[in-house]
Amino acid sequence: MKHIICSAQTCLDCKDPLCKKGCPVNTAIGDMIRLFLGGDIREAGEMLFDNNPLSIVCSLVCPHEKHCEGHCILNEKGTPVNIGGIENYISTYYIEHREFGKSELNGRKLAIIGSGPAGLSLAMIMALKGYGVTIYEAFDSIGGVLRFGIPDFRLDKCILDMFEEKLVKVGVKIRKNCMIGKTITIDDMFRDGFDAVFIGTGVWRPKTLGIKGESLGNVHFAIDYLKTPKAYDLGRKVVVVGAGNVAMDVARTAIRTGAQEVSIMHRGGEESIPAERIELEHAKIDGVKLDLNTAPLEFMENGVKYTTTNLEENTKGFVEADSILIAISQTARDLIVRNTAGLNLAEDGLLESDDDGRTTREGVFASGDVVTGARTVVEAVAFSKRVAVAIDEYIATFPPSK
Ligand SMILES: Cc1cc2nc3c(=O)[nH]c(=O)nc-3n(C[C@H](O)[C@H](O)[C@H](O)COP(=O)(O)OP(=O)(O)OC[C@H]3O[C@@H](n4cnc5c(N)ncnc54)[C@H](O)[C@@H]3O)c2cc1C
Ligand code: SF4
Numbered sequence: 001m002k003h004i005i006c007s008a009q010t011c012l013d014c015k016d017p018l019c020k021k022g023c024p025v026n027t028a029i030g031d032m033i034r035l036f037l038g039g040d041i042r043e044a045g046e047m048l049f050d051n052n053p054l055s056i057v058c059s060l061v062c063p064h065e066k067h068c069e070g071h072c073i074l075n076e077k078g079t080p081v082n083i084g085g086i087e088n089y090i091s092t093y094y095i096e097h098r099e100f101g102k103s104e105l106n107g108r109k110l111a112i113i114g115s116g117p118a119g120l121s122l123a124m125i126m127a128l129k130g131y132g133v134t135i136y137e138a139f140d141s142i143g144g145v146l147r148f149g150i151p152d153f154r155l156d157k158c159i160l161d162m163f164e165e166k167l168v169k170v171g172v173k174i175r176k177n178c179m180i181g182k183t184i185t186i187d188d189m190f191r192d193g194f195d196a197v198f199i200g201t202g203v204w205r206p207k208t209l210g211i212k213g214e215s216l217g218n219v220h221f222a223i224d225y226l227k228t229p230k231a232y233d234l235g236r237k238v239v240v241v242g243a244g245n246v247a248m249d250v251a252r253t254a255i256r257t258g259a260q261e262v263s264i265m266h267r268g269g270e271e272s273i274p275a276e277r278i279e280l281e282h283a284k285i286d287g288v289k290l291d292l293n294t295a296p297l298e299f300m301e302n303g304v305k306y307t308t309t310n311l312e313e314n315t316k317g318f319v320e321a322d323s324i325l326i327a328i329s330q331t332a333r334d335l336i337v338r339n340t341a342g343l344n345l346a347e348d349g350l351l352e353s354d355d356d357g358r359t360t361r362e363g364v365f366a367s368g369d370v371v372t373g374a375r376t377v378v379e380a381v382a383f384s385k386r387v388a389v390a391i392d393e394y395i396a397t398f399p400p401s402k
Pocket of ligand 1: 061063114115116119139143145146150178181200202203245246335367368374376
């Protein structure tokens with residue numbers, strides 16, 4: 001608490017705050033800090049929640065160095081305000097203390113497919129406006145990547161359980177273990193009286209390298225592994241292929257679940273590693289090693305055949321590994337699009353929509369990673385806020401059904 005207050009006190013309360021511009025949901029950071037230091041923590045919390053129902057999550061997992069804190073003018077002196085820490089303190093206090101209850105229903109029904117950040121934020125916004133909201137989730141728990149991707153040591157899953165409790169209190173119905181596009185389709189939802197349907201199904205199809213050995217028993221995709229790391233026995237030596245944020249999570253999780261030596265294989269130099277610097281630093285502190293300028297040629301049951309990628313000296317080699325984890329990004333599954341007339345896929349396999357989430361089928365909206373490709377939690381929330389406005393506009397064009 002003391003370091004949070006001290007950091008808040010360093011805020012210069014800029015007239016034209018760059019931190020706010022750097023935040024994808026335009027959090028009024030100056031107001032937040034003023035209210036906090038002035039003893040109005042509830043008001044600060046309300047302001048944050050109304051702007052971003054997932055403020056408590058974003059405060060922990062946002063790439064702060066890229067967004068709010070990276071834009072703070074105090075970076076010039078080397079110590080930006082700890083915006084994430086302050087926001088987290090306020091939002092935790094607020095969500096624990098606020099009484100959530102049902103809003104007066106407006107007679108409109110919204111189906112939300114997927115309970116990741118895109119679906120959860122939209123569900124809370126629309127339920128508070130009076131919509132009858134039902135969430136359909138393929139897994140047995142809500143959260144999407146927040147639950148089945150981001151490791152526990154970065155995001156305590158109790159936060160998601162608490163958020164679920166609040167959603168239920170505001171009247172949201174949650175249907176779990178229900179993969180839409182198989183037994184139940186979007187057409188069934190319209191038949192059953194939903195006025196609009198939202199798709200926030202994310203990107204859960206791992207991209208492959210297309211090299212020999214990818215189907216072997218000791219080779220796993222990052223996104224599958226992270227769902228239930230304890231279900232895997234990776235052995236002593238693990239090679240992670242890829243060097244984005246997901247690769248860092250996988251490598252750190254592998255080390256924490258028993259692997260002795262974990263290295264990240266990256267085709268470029270350290271400066272070209274796409275992960276946030278802070279994620280890379282955390283991985284190094286956890287003992288993860290880097291195999292730089294190296295690309296895999298073939299996976300084998302005892303390791304990886306590779307080639308170096310330095311232009312001058314292109315040599316081949318072999319590194320031993322008990323397990324190999326592939327973390328080179330994901331794209332969208334096409335289950336819903338294949339089973340719904342009128343929806344289009346964009347060229348890259350993502351779902352086609354306009355900037356406000358209107359898909360090519362009337363009444364069907366979408367946001368988050370399924371439209372944008374792999375991005376961030378706060379970007380999914382920002383997108384869903386625009387979708388909320390678009391759904392309101394759409395619904396106003398016809399009267400409620402009886
Ligand atoms: C390992 C990992 C770590 C990350 N770390 C960070 C981070 O630290 N900070 C950050 O800001 N971002 C991070 N991201 C990115 C961020 O989590 C995503 O951008 C965000 O979760 C996208 O939200 P979404 O709601 O669009 O999709 P998702 O979170 O993917 O949620 C989609 C949900 O839809 C469900 N679903 C899919 N298909 C169906 C269907 N047919 N029927 C019913 N349900 C379905 C899925 O089960 C899932 O629950 C990370 C991503 C990964 C993979
Ligand atoms: S939502 Fe994320 S980017 Fe915006 S102020 Fe909060 S922590 Fe920073």
